[in-house]
Amino acid sequence: MQPIGKSGPLSYSRNYVWNKKDCVGKGATAEVFLGRHRQTGENCAIKLFNVREFMTLAASSKREIELLGKLKHRNVITFLASETELSTGNEILVTPYCQGGSLFSMLEQPQYAYGFPEDEFLIFLGDTSRGMEYLRSLGITHRDIKPGNIMKFIDKSGRSVYKLTDFGAARELKDEEKFQSLYGTEEYLHPDMYQRAILKEPGSQFFDASVDLWSFGCTIYHVATGQLPFQAHGGRINTVVMHKITSEKASGVISGIQTEPNGAITWSKDLPNTCLLPQSLKKLLTPVLAGLMETDKSKAWSFEQSFSHVKSIISRKRMEIFYQAACLELILYMREDDKYCNIQEEAAQYTGVIPENQLLLFRDKEFCNYVSATEKICNYPRKAFEGDIYLFNRDTLAEMNIYVPETVPFPSRIPTSDLIEDVELAKLRCSVAYFYEFHTEKVVRCQQRVKQSVFYLRDYIRDYLNPINVWLTETKKLKAESERTLGILDSSLKLFGSMLPVLNLTSYKDIEKVVEFANKQDVVDNLKGSLAKEDKRINEIDVYLQVLLEKIKEQDPVVTSVGWQEEQFWVSTIKQFRLTINGVLSTFRKHKRYGDLHPHEVFIHQAEMQKLEESNLQILSVFQGYLDNLKRICGEVKKHSGLLLKHLTRAKKVEVNMKCVIDFHKEIDIRLGKLDETYKEAALTLPQLLGSHAIEVLPSKNDGNSFLVKQAASTQESTSKGKISQCGATDFTDKQLISTPSPASKSKMYCDLARQLNETRLETESTMKNLTENKKGLESIVTMLQNGGEC
Numbered sequence: 001m002q003p004i005g006k007s008g009p010l011s012y013s014r015n016y017v018w019n020k021k022d023c024v025g026k027g028a029t030a031e032v033f034l035g036r037h038r039q040t041g042e043n044c045a046i047k048l049f050n051v052r053e054f055m056t057l058a059a060s061s062k063r064e065i066e067l068l069g070k071l072k073h074r075n076v077i078t079f080l081a082s083e084t085e086l087s088t089g090n091e092i093l094v095t096p097y098c099q100g101g102s103l104f105s106m107l108e109q110p111q112y113a114y115g116f117p118e119d120e121f122l123i124f125l126g127d128t129s130r131g132m133e134y135l136r137s138l139g140i141t142h143r144d145i146k147p148g149n150i151m152k153f154i155d156k157s158g159r160s161v162y163k164l165t166d167f168g169a170a171r172e173l174k175d176e177e178k179f180q181s182l183y184g185t186e187e188y189l190h191p192d193m194y195q196r197a198i199l200k201e202p203g204s205q206f207f208d209a210s211v212d213l214w215s216f217g218c219t220i221y222h223v224a225t226g227q228l229p230f231q232a233h234g235g236r237i238n239t240v241v242m243h244k245i246t247s248e249k250a251s252g253v254i255s256g257i258q259t260e261p262n263g264a265i266t267w268s269k270d271l272p273n274t275c276l277l278p279q280s281l282k283k284l285l286t287p288v289l290a291g292l293m294e295t296d297k298s299k300a301w302s303f304e305q306s307f308s309h310v311k312s313i314i315s316r317k318r319m320e321i322f323y324q325a326a327c328l329e330l331i332l333y334m335r336e337d338d339k340y341c342n343i344q345e346e347a348a349q350y351t352g353v354i355p356e357n358q359l360l361l362f363r364d365k366e367f368c369n370y371v372s373a374t375e376k377i378c379n380y381p382r383k384a385f386e387g388d389i390y391l392f393n394r395d396t397l398a399e400m401n402i403y404v405p406e407t408v409p410f411p412s413r414i415p416t417s418d419l420i421e422d423v424e425l426a427k428l429r430c431s432v433a434y435f436y437e438f439h440t441e442k443v444v445r446c447q448q449r450v451k452q453s454v455f456y457l458r459d460y461i462r463d464y465l466n467p468i469n470v471w472l473t474e475t476k477k478l479k480a481e482s483e484r485t486l487g488i489l490d491s492s493l494k495l496f497g498s499m500l501p502v503l504n505l506t507s508y509k510d511i512e513k514v515v516e517f518a519n520k521q522d523v524v525d526n527l528k529g530s531l532a533k534e535d536k537r538i539n540e541i542d543v544y545l546q547v548l549l550e551k552i553k554e555q556d557p558v559v560t561s562v563g564w565q566e567e568q569f570w571v572s573t574i575k576q577f578r579l580t581i582n583g584v585l586s587t588f589r590k591h592k593r594y595g596d597l598h599p600h601e602v603f604i605h606q607a608e609m610q611k612l613e614e615s616n617l618q619i620l621s622v623f624q625g626y627l628d629n630l631k632r633i634c635g636e637v638k639k640h641s642g643l644l645l646k647h648l649t650r651a652k653k654v655e656v657n658m659k660c661v662i663d664f665h666k667e668i669d670i671r672l673g674k675l676d677e678t679y680k681e682a683a684l685t686l687p688q689l690l691g692s693h694a695i696e697v698l699p700s701k702n703d704g705n706s707f708l709v710k711q712a713a714s715t716q717e718s719t720s721k722g723k724i725s726q727c728g729a730t731d732f733t734d735k736q737l738i739s740t741p742s743p744a745s746k747s748k749m750y751c752d753l754a755r756q757l758n759e760t761r762l763e764t765e766s767t768m769k770n771l772t773e774n775k776k777g778l779e780s781i782v783t784m785l786q787n788g789g790e791c
């Protein structure tokens, strides 16, 4: 007698206990129960091999247990124990309990009727491929790869881990060894195996490990689309057509479906539009599917080829770019060593916007400034993958076709009193409701992002103009500094010019340097003329820039007030309708179990059917409303972003002009620098003549014709003590001087010259100081401008 727990009859093995009511799955060979370890209470799955057929299956169950005991991999179900049921002596296989159930049970759920969403799909693909690669490395052929034999385990962090299970048909094969026994499940069976196992026709007597690859291909297709790749009308009974489809399909074809009895087969080399995976992932996946589901052995992919392709897909970096003009979430799968230009090329493929016309923003910054052009994508900062990249088409005249998500009709109802068909109908409609829920989430995201895109674009253009504005202000300063320097040099030039006569009287060796500087008047005049001309250009840019900034500012209220509709309830509204349909489905399932309905239940059934019809209509009309709203908003956005993009073109022109002005000033700076050098060379020679002494010119004799040019020990000494040092005094005679009418006027002239020399010395000192400061100012502005406006 089996003990009966409150919830049902209990079964025991030495270390495990399970409730016969907790059956989680039934296969051809066994039943699986949710069990617990008797000491630890840990959950587990108890696979109880079929009693009646035990004798025939003994070998296979023994093999499964033995084989599983040898395997240890994250993506292969873990062997925990093999024991016997105490009451019957039946063998049990204990494995960890996979809360997510099998892939098959998941695909049976309406939410996966159109396949897995991208993130879950990639986990499945990577995990299953790794599990298969592990088996391959041990020379094990599974021989029954299908969604029903792939379990979803949820780890401690809540992440899905897919694990291969059911090794009842598996065999260890040595290199290239073939086998004859027939295993597998029809829909996933290699055509050669199908021919022998299902059609019972003579065909190839031997199969090799590659039969697993065909099944893997069919499984991937099923998980990606929610559908089987090859379907004959009528299902399993239509075996001849099924075999025809798989064996006659052309290379590259990844699905063949017959929808009418004896009807034509619809072939496809692509995944269906209803598939929820992004276009770029589909594109990477189709060659894998075509290679796996290939009958021509010379074209079929090897294990190594298949695994390495899957690995390359999984290792790719997923980049989300919002293509503003089409309101499209563009998902790109980039290679790890791709660079910025590859992103542009890839984006061009899906949008038609050539790289030159692409404006890629990371929020409100240009993306190419955020990451360097030579940087590998794998080294990009994490933020680059968080969906903040926006793509704009600089070509404002380009057509803007809003991307409209795929829609599917709700299956129509053929009035019937068949409860099984009603369940099917509710299930299909529930699937469609999930489909719209998925797309509503997408529409909401797109609407939020298309709104956000205008703000980013506006901020980007404003930030683009800001440094130009700073350059302009700095250039004005530069101009003023240049003018000041030029003014100083001009007056020094004049002073030096006027000094030449007296310098000619001395034994001053470096006079030619002073002469050289004094002869630069034409250079000074030239520079003055150029600066005056440039002044006009700077003023024009200033006016244009201010108008542009004003125009962008004018857009602010418009940008913020575009008829944004609150989308926060959109998803929850659709979800509510879908939940209603879920409710109808469970009522119908209950009614199906009842079989015969009581009149009150018939009434409920009809009312639920009514609810089903209404919810379908509501979902369609609400979804259409969202789409219309999205289109309207996109229209508004297009207007504003079009204007902003035009402003950007203008800003670019201002930038070009501004750069010319900056270049001009750099040139002026160089020319001023040269003049400055000439000046300094001349000025630096003066101390040799003057030393640090003041100069005085005195009559040396009382004839009024001879004079002494005396250098005092210091200006201070000469004034305070009233003494004049004789040392270093130079004698001049009036013969050496230009003739003057009278000694008195000569004396005055010499005095003037002496004063001038002293003044020159002081003036030169301060000019040098001024020029050094000016030069520093000029240099810092030039450096700032060279660095693109960063002060």
Ligand SMILES: Nc1ncnc2c1ncn2[C@@H]1O[C@H](COP(=O)(O)OP(=O)(O)OP(=O)(O)O)[C@@H](O)[C@H]1O
Pocket: 024, 025, 026, 027, 028, 029, 030, 031, 032, 045, 047, 077, 095, 096, 097, 098, 099, 101, 102, 105, 148, 149, 151, 165, 166, 168
């Ligand atoms: N570890 C587990 N955790 C949860 N459920 C499980 C586990 N193992 C199996 N199941 C469930 O039990 C079902 C049957 O298991 P399994 O495929 O091992 O049995 P089978 O008789 O060998 O099947 P088949 O008919 O494919 O040969 C699975 O499809 C799955 O739903």
